[in-house]
Amino acid sequence: MTTAEKVGQLVQTGPSIVGAFGVSFEELLNMVFDGRISDEEFQRMMSESGQDYHEEILRQGGIGSYNGVTDPEVIRKLQRIATEETRMGIPLLFGSDVIHGHRTVYPIPLAESCAWDPQLWEKTARMAAKEASRDGITMTFAPMVDVAKDARWGRISEGAGEDSFLQSVFGAAKVRGFQQDDLRKPGTIVSCVKHFAAYGACEGGRDYNHVELSGERLYEEYLPPFAACIKAGARAVMPAFNDINGIPCTVSRKLLRDILRKELGFTGVTVSDSNAIAECVDHGAARDMAEAAKKALEAGVDIDMSSGVYAAQLTDLVEEGVIEKAVLDEAVREVLRVKYELGLFEQPYRFCSPEESPEKENRALCLESALKSMVLLKNNGLLPLQKNVKVGLIGSLAESRADMLGAWALGGRANDCISLKDALEEAGLPFVRIESDLSEVEDCDVILLAAGETKEMSGEAASRAVISLSQEEKGLIRALRESGKPIILILFNGRPLAISDAAPDADAIVEAWHCGCESGHALVKLLYGDRNFSGHLTTSFPNASGQCPVYYNHLNTGRPAGRGKFTCKYLDVETEPLFPFGFGLSYTEFEEEALEVQAENDILSVRWTVVNTGKRDGVYTAQLYVRDKTGVRACPVLELKAFSQVEIAAGKREEICFELPVQSLARYENDAWTIHHGTYEIFGGESSKKLIRAETEV
Numbered sequence: 001m002t003t004a005e006k007v008g009q010l011v012q013t014g015p016s017i018v019g020a021f022g023v024s025f026e027e028l029l030n031m032v033f034d035g036r037i038s039d040e041e042f043q044r045m046m047s048e049s050g051q052d053y054h055e056e057i058l059r060q061g062g063i064g065s066y067n068g069v070t071d072p073e074v075i076r077k078l079q080r081i082a083t084e085e086t087r088m089g090i091p092l093l094f095g096s097d098v099i100h101g102h103r104t105v106y107p108i109p110l111a112e113s114c115a116w117d118p119q120l121w122e123k124t125a126r127m128a129a130k131e132a133s134r135d136g137i138t139m140t141f142a143p144m145v146d147v148a149k150d151a152r153w154g155r156i157s158e159g160a161g162e163d164s165f166l167q168s169v170f171g172a173a174k175v176r177g178f179q180q181d182d183l184r185k186p187g188t189i190v191s192c193v194k195h196f197a198a199y200g201a202c203e204g205g206r207d208y209n210h211v212e213l214s215g216e217r218l219y220e221e222y223l224p225p226f227a228a229c230i231k232a233g234a235r236a237v238m239p240a241f242n243d244i245n246g247i248p249c250t251v252s253r254k255l256l257r258d259i260l261r262k263e264l265g266f267t268g269v270t271v272s273d274s275n276a277i278a279e280c281v282d283h284g285a286a287r288d289m290a291e292a293a294k295k296a297l298e299a300g301v302d303i304d305m306s307s308g309v310y311a312a313q314l315t316d317l318v319e320e321g322v323i324e325k326a327v328l329d330e331a332v333r334e335v336l337r338v339k340y341e342l343g344l345f346e347q348p349y350r351f352c353s354p355e356e357s358p359e360k361e362n363r364a365l366c367l368e369s370a371l372k373s374m375v376l377l378k379n380n381g382l383l384p385l386q387k388n389v390k391v392g393l394i395g396s397l398a399e400s401r402a403d404m405l406g407a408w409a410l411g412g413r414a415n416d417c418i419s420l421k422d423a424l425e426e427a428g429l430p431f432v433r434i435e436s437d438l439s440e441v442e443d444c445d446v447i448l449l450a451a452g453e454t455k456e457m458s459g460e461a462a463s464r465a466v467i468s469l470s471q472e473e474k475g476l477i478r479a480l481r482e483s484g485k486p487i488i489l490i491l492f493n494g495r496p497l498a499i500s501d502a503a504p505d506a507d508a509i510v511e512a513w514h515c516g517c518e519s520g521h522a523l524v525k526l527l528y529g530d531r532n533f534s535g536h537l538t539t540s541f542p543n544a545s546g547q548c549p550v551y552y553n554h555l556n557t558g559r560p561a562g563r564g565k566f567t568c569k570y571l572d573v574e575t576e577p578l579f580p581f582g583f584g585l586s587y588t589e590f591e592e593e594a595l596e597v598q599a600e601n602d603i604l605s606v607r608w609t610v611v612n613t614g615k616r617d618g619v620y621t622a623q624l625y626v627r628d629k630t631g632v633r634a635c636p637v638l639e640l641k642a643f644s645q646v647e648i649a650a651g652k653r654e655e656i657c658f659e660l661p662v663q664s665l666a667r668y669e670n671d672a673w674t675i676h677h678g679t680y681e682i683f684g685g686e687s688s689k690k691l692i693r694a695e696t697e698v
């Protein structure tokens with residue numbers, strides 16, 4: 001291969017939108033964002049635009065992969081050019097953000113994590129991989145396993161919440177689902193785990209922002225999910241946009257070579273985040289594009305997503321000897337290896353075979369995932385509803401199909417989604433749709449109020465400083481309260497919301513998230529009690545925006561929050577979250593008894609008994625937490641170490657058993673994992689705030 005052909009393998013590009021805009025496409029997006037042109041105007045321009053796939057550059061061997069091409073016909077055409085019309089005939093990779101489903105959209109990751117069900121997480125990823133590969137996609141930029149403790153960060157919606165262990169189990173399940181154990185198996189796509197690393201620790205929850213992080217927290221909290229995904233076989237990793245302690249991840253040799261490859265044993269391909277190599281100049285970490293290219297390649301970024309910097313710079317830099325040829329060869333080898341592993345050299349079109357549509361059968365799994373993702377946050381006995389009560393349905397989200405898709409649902413279609421209103425109608429349940437005339441509530445028995453966020457309000461570039469309900473929604477709740485009718489608040493949103501001012505006015509609160517195509521069906525089944533709730537939160541809900549970040553595994557401090565004046569608290573906001581990590585109600589109740597711990601042969605055997613004291617069968621989500629009380633340094637007040645689920649019939653009891661390896665208590669001290677021997681508290685329960693405990697020596 002010539003140097004230019006090698007560089008071509010490292011170039012990932014997307015289609016350019018071409019049309020008579022008079023400005024660049026990026027500027028056009030900015031114009032929509034700041035209101036200089038309307039959505040309608042934008043849609044009109046788009047309908048008159050075309051897509052340029054840079055076919056001539058492809059023919060010259062200048063492109064190794066595409067991002068964002070999802071039309072199977074176009075994929076076929078580009079793959080044909082790559083394999084038949086270029087000198088080397090190397091097949092292309094096609095990457096896309098298949099984040100929570102493809103055609104069939106299942107709940108956003110934050111929602112789905114509330115199912116605490118690794119089998120479900122794997123199954124939905126499998127379903128997405130099958131649908132995506134059928135459309136020609138060979139790589140998904142997922143899972144996102146960024147631990148996210150700050151609800152202001154919009155991308156909290158894309159991962160499994162605030163806990164590192166939960167993210168690890170979630171991420172590994174997703175990788176298995178996307179990749180199975182062999183990329184040659186049918187319906188399998190490469191999983192590109194992101195964003196390496198600590199993107200979720202961005203200061204103030206503001207997207208792309210600086211991250212200041214100690215080595216201990218990096219290793220103990222932010223790296224383990226990546227380690228778990230790599231262990232599960234992930235063949236691609238995406239470095240994060242952010243810097244850590246001043247070094248952008250894109251040019252961090254320590255992160256991408258020493259930690260990722262040497263310590264975590266990663267042997268796959270790295271794909272930069274979109275335009276991230278060019279942005280190293282804005283970071284102030286590279287003088288110009290040439291230096292950005294050199295630093296990124298030498299740090300270990302194999303593929304340049306969308307910045308064009310490798311395409312413009314690398315050939316000259318290598319030929320002039322500024323970059324060693326061996327460094328280029330190594331990156332090219334990573335790219336070619338993954339193409340071999342996918343079997344693309346033998347069967348370049350194996351990913352592009354629109355056979356019978358499996359979407360119908362996928363809806364059942366989609367429904368199951370939505371049923372398990374929704375969380376009952378409050379219930380004064382109003383739920384489940386009787387099927388003959390007359391419901392007043394209020395709020396625009398109650399009939400929005402598009403918003404059920406949530407952030408990042410590129411392959412999804414709004415009309416495939418069932419809204420709450422659709423589902424009530426379909427089930428023939430008595431309801432009136434109340435648009436503006438609130439006096440209509442007089443004829444209703446109960447109010448269903450849908451509030452929260454549209455799909456654009458979370459996800460990338462959607463950080464919010466104030467994460468409460470809107471003023472209109474708050475006003476609406478107050479006005480409805482006056483009517484004296486019971487209110488069920490349904491939250492559709494992509495992040496925890498600070499609703500402490502609205503919560504007291506609601507008789508019941510359901511966290512319905514953005515749960516994808518089957519949102520409405522799932523909600524109706526749960527509201528009317530055809531199915532019991534089983535979801536539990538994986539992020540804490542703050543009382544107020546100013547309480548962010550609030551998370552369960554904080555340190556105790558020397559002056560833990562309490563009634564005294566000089567304690568670690570706010571004067572004007574509760575210290576505890578409104579709804580804590582692990583919390584979720586159901587139509588039954590569970591009580592825990594007698595937690596016991598035995599330490600033997602480097603295993604902690606933990607068991608407790610649970611009784612279903614209510615009148616309905618239910619699913620108990622067992623959560624095991626530990627606290628190192630006398631560590632070398634201060635340790636979190638709680639840390640999740642294991643979880644499982646068990647169905648318990650009404651009135652029955654079950655024993656919960658965990659075997660926890662002592663190794664899982666290791667901490668990262670002085671550049672090594674060490675186990676601190678001393679006293680540990682062990683906790684069990686189904687919410688981080690309602691636990692029974694025992695102590696043990698380790």
Ligand code: BGC
Nearest residue numbers: 067096097141194273274460
């Ligand atoms: C996001 C990534 C995503 C990529 C490709 C970026 O803006 O940060 O998460 O995979 O775009 O679409």
